[in-house]
Amino acid sequence: MDMIKNLTNVRGIKCWGAHTGIKSLRRDLAIIYSDVVASAAGVFTQNKVTAAPVDLTKKHIADGKAQAIVINAGNANAATGEQGRKGAEAMAQTMADELGIDKELVLVSSTGIIGEPFPTDDIVEGIKENAKKLSKKSNAGSFAANAILTTDTYPKEGFTEFDVDGYEVNMAGIAKGSGMIHPNMATMLAFVVTDAAIESGLLQSMVKEAVDKSFNMITVDGDTSTNDMVLVLANGKAHNDIIKTEQDPGYDNLKENLEEMMTHLAKQIVSDGEGASKFIQYEVKNASSIDTARKLIREISDSTLVKAAMFGRDPNWGRIIGAAGNAGIPFDYTKTDLYIGSDKNQVKMLDQGVPQPFDRNMMKKLLRESHIHITLDLHQGEAKAVGWGTDLTTDYVMFNSVYTT
Amino acid sequence: MDMIKNLTNVRGIKCWGAHTGIKSLRRDLAIIYSDVVASAAGVFTQNKVTAAPVDLTKKHIADGKAQAIVINAGNANAATGEQGRKGAEAMAQTMADELGIDKELVLVSSTGIIGEPFPTDDIVEGIKENAKKLSKKSNAGSFAANAILTTDTYPKEGFTEFDVDGYEVNMAGIAKGSGMIHPNMATMLAFVVTDAAIESGLLQSMVKEAVDKSFNMITVDGDTSTNDMVLVLANGKAHNDIIKTEQDPGYDNLKENLEEMMTHLAKQIVSDGEGASKFIQYEVKNASSIDTARKLIREISDSTLVKAAMFGRDPNWGRIIGAAGNAGIPFDYTKTDLYIGSDKNQVKMLDQGVPQPFDRNMMKKLLRESHIHITLDLHQGEAKAVGWGTDLTTDYVMFNSVYTT
Numbered sequence: 031m032d033m034i035k036n037l038t039n040v041r042g043i044k045c046w047g048a049h050t051g052i053k054s055l056r057r058d059l060a061i062i063y064s065d066v067v068a069s070a071a072g073v074f075t076q077n078k079v080t081a082a083p084v085d086l087t088k089k090h091i092a093d094g095k096a097q098a099i100v101i102n103a104g105n106a107n108a109a110t111g112e113q114g115r116k117g118a119e120a121m122a123q124t125m126a127d128e129l130g131i132d133k134e135l136v137l138v139s140s141t142g143i144i145g146e147p148f149p150t151d152d153i154v155e156g157i158k159e160n161a162k163k164l165s166k167k168s169n170a171g172s173f174a175a176n177a178i179l180t181t182d183t184y185p186k187e188g189f190t191e192f193d194v195d196g197y198e199v200n201m202a203g204i205a206k207g208s209g210m211i212h213p214n215m216a217t218m219l220a221f222v223v224t225d226a227a228i229e230s231g232l233l234q235s236m237v238k239e240a241v242d243k244s245f246n247m248i249t250v251d252g253d254t255s256t257n258d259m260v261l262v263l264a265n266g267k268a269h270n271d272i273i274k275t276e277q278d279p280g281y282d283n284l285k286e287n288l289e290e291m292m293t294h295l296a297k298q299i300v301s302d303g304e305g306a307s308k309f310i311q312y313e314v315k316n317a318s319s320i321d322t323a324r325k326l327i328r329e330i331s332d333s334t335l336v337k338a339a340m341f342g343r344d345p346n347w348g349r350i351i352g353a354a355g356n357a358g359i360p361f362d363y364t365k366t367d368l369y370i371g372s373d374k375n376q377v378k379m380l381d382q383g384v385p386q387p388f389d390r391n392m393m394k395k396l397l398r399e400s401h402i403h404i405t406l407d408l409h410q411g412e413a414k415a416v417g418w419g420t421d422l423t424t425d426y427v428m429f430n431s432v433y434t435t
Numbered sequence: 436m437d438m439i440k441n442l443t444n445v446r447g448i449k450c451w452g453a454h455t456g457i458k459s460l461r462r463d464l465a466i467i468y469s470d471v472v473a474s475a476a477g478v479f480t481q482n483k484v485t486a487a488p489v490d491l492t493k494k495h496i497a498d499g500k501a502q503a504i505v506i507n508a509g510n511a512n513a514a515t516g517e518q519g520r521k522g523a524e525a526m527a528q529t530m531a532d533e534l535g536i537d538k539e540l541v542l543v544s545s546t547g548i549i550g551e552p553f554p555t556d557d558i559v560e561g562i563k564e565n566a567k568k569l570s571k572k573s574n575a576g577s578f579a580a581n582a583i584l585t586t587d588t589y590p591k592e593g594f595t596e597f598d599v600d601g602y603e604v605n606m607a608g609i610a611k612g613s614g615m616i617h618p619n620m621a622t623m624l625a626f627v628v629t630d631a632a633i634e635s636g637l638l639q640s641m642v643k644e645a646v647d648k649s650f651n652m653i654t655v656d657g658d659t660s661t662n663d664m665v666l667v668l669a670n671g672k673a674h675n676d677i678i679k680t681e682q683d684p685g686y687d688n689l690k691e692n693l694e695e696m697m698t699h700l701a702k703q704i705v706s707d708g709e710g711a712s713k714f715i716q717y718e719v720k721n722a723s724s725i726d727t728a729r730k731l732i733r734e735i736s737d738s739t740l741v742k743a744a745m746f747g748r749d750p751n752w753g754r755i756i757g758a759a760g761n762a763g764i765p766f767d768y769t770k771t772d773l774y775i776g777s778d779k780n781q782v783k784m785l786d787q788g789v790p791q792p793f794d795r796n797m798m799k800k801l802l803r804e805s806h807i808h809i810t811l812d813l814h815q816g817e818a819k820a821v822g823w824g825t826d827l828t829t830d831y832v833m834f835n836s837v838y839t840t
Contacts, residue, residue: 055588
């Protein structure tokens with residue numbers, strides 16, 4: 031019985047996750063390996079300060095090819111200077127040696143504490159010991175999903191199978207965000223593998239678009255880390271005709287599934303907010319452009335006033351409109367309809383900017399739900415966007431005032 | 436996209452997992468709730484010392500009915516005397532009050548440190564705060580699966596759907612074992628829910644048989660804890676005709692799936708051995724009785740000599756036969772065939788007790804695999820049994836000599 035499908039259910043993919051000693055008791059080293067060279071694409075942190083593994087992986091993925099990803103948790107290898115740069119190189123070189131592949135086919139990723147010397151020896155030793163354990167068994171996928179976590183309270187995973195031009199394609203992903211208790215360690219990592227065949231340049235643009243719709247539309251605390259990284263491998267083992275253009279059959283379905291996978295993983299990251307009490311979905315409809323819609327969502331979902339109001343079950347449309355007005359884009363609230371409610375039932379609070387009467391008791395009840403939906407209809411165009419965030423709780427503030435260095 | 440199916444995909448089941456503060460940063464309170472009263476069955480630790488939640492749950496499940504399970508991790512509520520007994524009662528009473536159901540319909544379970552005062556107030560507070568968050572969303576299932584863990588390095592989960600007399604039935608389970616780093620905290624818990632309709636007395640005998648084939652056939656360190664507990668709820672929401680006898684249609688398929696679910700969870704517990712390097716499957720064939728076959732497996736899989744040989748990649752059939760001879764049952768090695776190898780390729784080492792020539796290099800290579808299979812064919816009857824264990828590594832010994840109180 032194949033009770034949980036994960037990375038190992040993608041053709042040609044083996045993985046493993048192990049404890050090497052960087053973290054005291056938890057798994058801290060994950061390996062994902064494709065038995066053939068795969069098309070590879072990546073999206074990296076926009077933070078000006080980038081960690082050593084980000085720099086190295088950008089270099090190795092430049093040719094659009096990769097065969098292995100090795101990830102350690104517990105030490106971010108950021109702000110580690112030359113020692114860290116050598117450590118990232120050693121990770122890639124050791125992995126390559128153990129697998130008998132070119133070093134440039136290995137992508138590396140790290141998450142954890144920033145600014146501490148990178149434990150290169152331990153990790154090199156761990157890679158040597160664990161490379162031979164790469165496996166297609168279901169547990170190996172769970173091990174990998176858990177080995178990339180830091181303060182996350184549960185692993186983020188997804189698996190789906192779908193049709194590409196008549197061929198059955200598998201896709202699986204893992205991700206990590208962070209409990210909100212230590213936002214300074216809130217590196218976001220995601221790794222997706224599929225056996226679809228697609229040309230790497232096209233994969234890169236597809237990945238970029240999917241990240242813009244998913245990981246870039248979530249907010250936990252508004253910061254990006256030095257280590258954020260989303261990597262996708264497509265190894266072609268599904269044997270569909272290689273997708274080379276957006277017009278090729280299967281392109282649309284692959285793209286849609288990649289977006290759904292990333293959205294699924296991104297929403298799990300948001301929902302893992304120990305200090306948060308609510309998961310909030312924001313939707314902006316009928317905007318003049320997608321860019322406008324996204325900017326509005328980011329501004330609203332990052333607003334501490336809006337977030338605190340949601341914690342207090344206060345349908346404070348004024349703060350939402352206020353935040354929207356701060357987005358630095360043309361926004362006419364007199365044309366805007368605003369809805370607030372649960373995921374099942376939303377109440378129109380503004381009709382073309384005019385406040386609507388509403389049942390306060392019912393609204394309080396709706397906002398007691400753990401999933402809140404807020405929708406703005408701009409009546410300005412046809413673009414729309416969706417994003418996800420949390421509320422701001424007294425717990426969050428308490429955690430982050432108590433647990434500091 | 437329903438990317439990960441879990442507890443929440445069983446009809447009528449809601450759940451949640453949260454952080455209440457017993458564990459420093461991780462989720463430590465899980466709730467599983469059926470919106471109708473379910474048939475309930477349980478199997479409990481054989482340890483003479485039982486924890487307060489075990490005593491209470493045995494009492495509450497005696498009538499074969501339950502509607503909610505509440506589990507805390509971090510404190511086992513064992514060896515806590517009257518204070519602990521009151522704590523377990525308070526868990527059940529608070530859960531019942533929040534859900535508006537009878538206290539006797541609530542089952543409680545605890546895992547964690549033994550002998551420390553039970554943090555009743557924190558848990559009562561946590562239950563009050565989280566009861567209203569019970570959800571059918573997929574994440575809620577992940578939260579619950581993660582909230583029951585202690586030293587486990589990954590959550591153990593399973594989901595399956597199958598046919599019972601023409602009705603689609605769902606079944607999901609979660610479990611915890613432990614990394615082998617702290618075997619003194621190695622409580623084994625498993626919770627399975629299904630929407631099948633089955634009479635509770637029959638469910639109890641089915642559960643007992645399934646546990647004997649699965650959780651009772653694994654060994655990590657040979658001890659049973661004060662808190663071990665396997666609970667099953669069957670709420671009938673699949674609307675099949677209630678199964679009342681072993682002859683009823685659907686009985687066999689439900690039983691088979693329950694056994695597979697428990698075996699799946701049990702194998703995951705074994706595989707989560709940080710200090711172990713190998714997962715070993717033992718099979719005894721053609722024994723005179725199932726009981727004999729099981730006893731042999733338990734003796735062999737618990738043998739430190741056999742386990743150490745497996746770590747050393749030594750196909751030491753002498754130790755296996757030696758351990759079998761210690762099982763306290765009639766065992767004639769001169770009639771026994773013995774096979775050792777990987778999960779893909781096993782080599783006959785003994786033919787009717789006679790050592791067979793074998794390729795030492797090939798054997799070393801086979802035993803380098805992380806999954807080892809050992810099979811004994813007793814040629815004495817028709818009964819068979821399967822069990823699972825680990826090797827004994829230098830790491831295990833080191834961990835358990837260093838990390839003590």
